[in-house]
Amino acid sequence: MLSFVRRSGRLDARLQRAWDAYGERYLLDINDGEGSLRLRPGCTLDSAFVERHWGDDHPLTVEIGTGQGENIVAAAQSHPDRNYLALEVYDPGVAHTMLLAGKNDLTNLRIARINAPDLFASARAGAVAEVWTFFPDPWPKMKHHKRRIVQPKLADDVHRALVADGVWRIATDIEDYALHVHEVMDGRVGWRLVEDVTVSLPTGHVGKGNADDARQLPHADFPESGRFEGRVLTNFEKKGIAAGRVIHDFAYRAV
Ligand SMILES: C[S@@+](CC[C@H](N)C(=O)[O-])C[C@H]1O[C@@H](n2cnc3c(N)ncnc32)[C@H](O)[C@@H]1O
Numbered sequence: 001m002l003s004f005v006r007r008s009g010r011l012d013a014r015l016q017r018a019w020d021a022y023g024e025r026y027l028l029d030i031n032d033g034e035g036s037l038r039l040r041p042g043c044t045l046d047s048a049f050v051e052r053h054w055g056d057d058h059p060l061t062v063e064i065g066t067g068q069g070e071n072i073v074a075a076a077q078s079h080p081d082r083n084y085l086a087l088e089v090y091d092p093g094v095a096h097t098m099l100l101a102g103k104n105d106l107t108n109l110r111i112a113r114i115n116a117p118d119l120f121a122s123a124r125a126g127a128v129a130e131v132w133t134f135f136p137d138p139w140p141k142m143k144h145h146k147r148r149i150v151q152p153k154l155a156d157d158v159h160r161a162l163v164a165d166g167v168w169r170i171a172t173d174i175e176d177y178a179l180h181v182h183e184v185m186d187g188r189v190g191w192r193l194v195e196d197v198t199v200s201l202p203t204g205h206v207g208k209g210n211a212d213d214a215r216q217l218p219h220a221d222f223p224e225s226g227r228f229e230g231r232v233l234t235n236f237e238k239k240g241i242a243a244g245r246v247i248h249d250f251a252y253r254a255v
Pocket residue numbers: 002003004064065066067068087088089090093114115116117133134135136137138149234235236237
């Protein structure tokens with residue numbers, strides 16, 4: 001089940017120029033053919049992949065669903081001694097990330113226009129130091145919850161990809177998605193949540209348009225993590241805060 005539907009990814013003139021100028025430098029050629037968002041068979045995320053695409057063995061952070069790329073570009077700028085990989089399926093986002101990377105002349109960032117779970121399914125043990133999934137698409141309708149990108153299979157693949165003590169950081173402003181993350185991740189063998197705060201959440205799910213009904217549901221306390229200080233405030237987070245929603249942060253360590 002894919003976590004996205006393909007939207008028209010038409011680029012305006014500015015983004016098309018960025019794609020043309022920086023595509024060769026930043027975009028990884030790992031797709032299963034022209035226009036495909038699937039991983040080319042035989043391609044694996046391992047230490048040889050890092051060596052081939054970055055030319056060194058620095059620790060790799062992979063962000064799933066980079067949107068406009070503000071977070072990964074800021075991090076790559078602040079940590080030239082680390083490698084960064086942006087995964088995104090929406091062409092304007094991919095182009096905007098290349099634009100920011102090119103303007104800043106970044107050498108430690110690469111971008112893959114790929115269905116992120118495919119890449120993690122190919123990952124070898126210990127290839128990745130950190131994984132980020134910030135403000136994933138909420139898929140609010142009950143019948144669409146199965147499209148949410150945080151799923152048991154992805155969790156197992158991310159776990160295998162991570163180095164010992166590596167971390168998967170997740171953030172969401174959607175209360176029902178926070179419960180979903182707890183259900184997928186808490187008690188999952190091999191993970192330990194960094195517990196900094198306690199939040200109260202409904203213990204049942206609600207569908208689109210029924211978020212207010214959640215108040216009537218029984219609640220329970222859940223531990224969560226403090227805000228990741230390495231995250232810049234994107235439009236998605238700003239919108240959530242402006243609407244009065246609580247931001248839920250999770251740092252799950254691979255143990
Ligand atoms: C709500 S946006 C958040 C973007 C960004 N993380 C932020 O905080 O601003 C979620 C992004 O995930 C991307 N996405 C969804 N499913 C994906 C997948 N399977 N692989 C890669 N990217 C995906 C979407 O295209 C979208 O840009």
